Amino acid sequence: MDKEKMKQKIREIKEMDLVSFLESLGYQPAKIRGNEFWYLSPLRDEKTASFKVDRKLNAWFDHGLGKGGNLIDFAILHDGCTVGEFLSKMLSSSFHPLPRKEIKLNEAPGKKIEVISDKSLRKYPLLKYLRERRIDLEVADKYCREVTFRIGEKEYYGIGFKNDSDGWDIRNPYMKSASLPKDITTFSNSHQTVNIFEGFFDFLSHQTLFKNQPLAQQDFVILNTLGMFEKARPFIEKHPVRNLFLDNDTGGQNFTLYALSLHTAYQDMRHLYRNHKDYNDWLKEFGKPVKMRANQKL
Numbered sequence: 001m002d003k004e005k006m007k008q009k010i011r012e013i014k015e016m017d018l019v020s021f022l023e024s025l026g027y028q029p030a031k032i033r034g035n036e037f038w039y040l041s042p043l044r045d046e047k048t049a050s051f052k053v054d055r056k057l058n059a060w061f062d063h064g065l066g067k068g069g070n071l072i073d074f075a076i077l078h079d080g081c082t083v084g085e086f087l088s089k090m091l092s093s094s095f096h097p098l099p100r101k102e103i104k105l106n107e108a109p110g111k112k113i114e115v116i117s118d119k120s121l122r123k124y125p126l127l128k129y130l131r132e133r134r135i136d137l138e139v140a141d142k143y144c145r146e147v148t149f150r151i152g153e154k155e156y157y158g159i160g161f162k163n164d165s166d167g168w169d170i171r172n173p174y175m176k177s178a179s180l181p182k183d184i185t186t187f188s189n190s191h192q193t194v195n196i197f198e199g200f201f202d203f204l205s206h207q208t209l210f211k212n213q214p215l216a217q218q219d220f221v222i223l224n225t226l227g228m229f230e231k232a233r234p235f236i237e238k239h240p241v242r243n244l245f246l247d248n249d250t251g252g253q254n255f256t257l258y259a260l261s262l263h264t265a266y267q268d269m270r271h272l273y274r275n276h277k278d279y280n281d282w283l284k285e286f287g288k289p290v291k292m293r294a295n296q297k298l
Helices: 003-015 018-024 071-079 083-090 124-132 137-143 200-209 226-236 250-262 279-285
Strands: 031-033 036-039 051-054 059-062 067-069 114-119 145-151 154-162 168-172 175-178 185-187 193-197 219-222 241-245 266-268
Touching: 003 071, 003 083, 018 051, 018 071, 067 071, 071 083, 114 154, 114 168, 124 137, 124 154, 124 168, 137 200, 145 168, 154 175, 168 200, 193 200, 193 226, 200 219, 200 279, 219 226, 226 250, 241 250, 250 266
Parallel strands: 193 219, 193 241, 241 266
Antiparallel strands: 031 036, 036 051, 051 059, 059 067, 114 145, 145 154, 154 168, 168 175, 185 219
């Protein structure tokens, strides 16, 4: 992409409607007052909506955190990444600016997502998505469900991964979201080793790679968001061996360093996919021929 096209894309990202962007992530306003859209904060847990978007200014402010800004400011807090990492993701070929959408108050329930049913994975687009991410379908069928969920009056479907409090993390080719309550997901096989993953696709990647092998029978905790690390510690710290498979981004780096400072039982396993964003990103490239530079010798 040439410099001018990149500048144009960055302008488009900055000008993207915040309300539509939040809706694409599964967040709906709890109340609307003119140009002010009030949400239960996407950045922390709360019961009273105190996260405001001024649609006229296209800016947000979280009264509980005392922080605010534009879309990029929100995204780096929400995703736990740097500005560069967020722009890199958004500047991919799949990026298209979201159109401004009119949202009426009766389309804005307090709940972000309501899961209305779950069943075995069957829909072709979801199976295709799993194959594209090189997840073994038997592994996916063991740990995931096909969920139908509602946002406002609209129904959608996705790959659901259940947490220990019966909430769901949900993925499909177009969105990444979760239903309440948020929690960790644990699998205990009475093993001495626990493997710690940031998201469930990294866990599925591990189970795909080591399917039917002893490494797939250890204990596991999936944080589902880095903010759940402290909640996961009682389960993690029952184990003498604690393997960290977090992302190779700013959030993953910070939490890895924090965990390593707590006890020598924690081990950083990111060297296994050091040149990739995360475990699944590495798995998608696993076994593909390496592209050689013109001056590289065989």
